[in-house]
Amino acid sequence: MPGRSSIMPVISFNSVDSALSSLKTCQVSINTGIEVTTDVALALTEHEGGSEEVSNMEDLMLNYVSMDRELEQFIQAVDDVTNQIKQERPERMPDLKALVDKRFNELKNLNNFEDLLKSDKFIHFKGQLKEMKKQVGAEPHNESTSANELDEDIAVTQSQRNFICPITQREMECPVKNKVCGHSYEEEAIIKIIQNKHKQKKKARCPVVGCDNGDVNQNDLSADTTLRRAIENHKKYQMR
Template identity: 50%
Template sequence: MPAGARISFNSVDSCLSSLKNCQSYINTGMDIATRVALDLVESFNDVEDVNSMEKVMIEYAAMDRELNHYITAIEETVHQGKRTWAILFLLQINREKPENVPDLQYLVKEKFTALESKNSDSDLQNNEKYMYFKDQLKEMRKQFCHQSDDEAIEQIDEDIAVTQSQMNFICPITQMEMKRPVRNKVCGHSYEEEAILKIIQTRKQQKKEVRCPKIGCSHANVKGSDLVPDEALKRAIDSQKKQSWSTLEKSAGYADATKKICC
């Protein structure tokens, strides 16, 4: 019997568990890289450093793809191996000699190579974490980059711009400013997390689909799995609050100074 065939399936399961733990580390790394990129955009450092973070995301996506292929190759081989051992067991009972015993290690390598041969750049572009990174980066630039441009303009229609920006902070369900906004990957609209999840749960119990609560949206099947944290919007809301408090503090300081001068 080939050495590669002498394999403990319990050991393989343990190895698979370790590999899947590695996947969680990759996911954590991608989450951190996303937050760092958003920090850079928020601080208006939006050129080379942000591009370098995108390269990091692509590298993580490549590692994730390779790890997925290796896990798939092992799982398929183990499944095939268990069927083979079952057949061998039956042959031994019937006192028949098996013709060939597969080398499982070779099969894993063969399947892995076949999967890797189909690699393309689109695989990395379609990585879920990378797509989230690109989406949030785009939204972050919308929320923050235009603010620096507005400062260069002599406050033309400033009140209107602020009002429109604040309108985006209002949840279409609660009609209140969002605290934990989530973004629908399908239609792109955002809602307060607790509010939309409550609607989804209620409709699920009624066996009904959930229409996007944003007026004018035609998306008629909102799912919890389609919702992702809208970090860019949350940062914009928090930034607006800080600016409001700063303005109030300055106004209060000016009022106190005026009183002292007049008295």
């Protein structure tokens, strides 16, 4: 029989896994905050809100992006420490909190403000604001009501084709934008295509005719809030 010293203790990480699950629910709350902040910033821009108000939304977005980054780093710190312990299999349970805090601080020390400005979520936010500013800037302000209505009709007709999903051929309700090629699709439709192709161990091509993007992944997709607002405004205009 093997000696007592050869029997390694079994360390349970159930509580750690439970804590990680709770932390990941916090990410949902942060993402909700990002979506709400984006909607408010776009609404302010659309209705020509003051630059200070929009700037406040940008600062708030940076705070959310910072929280998201630190939460990701804390989760990574926990993963790094638990993986290290599982590999080394120590004889007694180490001080997990101290080890995680040490690893978390190492990761945080690599942070800088410029990284926040270059993060995908903040760049996406600024891109949507830029698109909304273009839309607002293209609208006439000094013409008669009838001329405005005529221009509005033309603008709606020209942009309406962009509201149609290239997959379903119906007006989109939850559009997502592909950050690789810039095309937008109905979220459910494009995800279904990606999943079906991956089951066949194939790459999903962008369904837009003429697009050379031959490898569409879910990680490439992000909510196209600007387009969604344009579609909603178009529906309101039709009701009028």
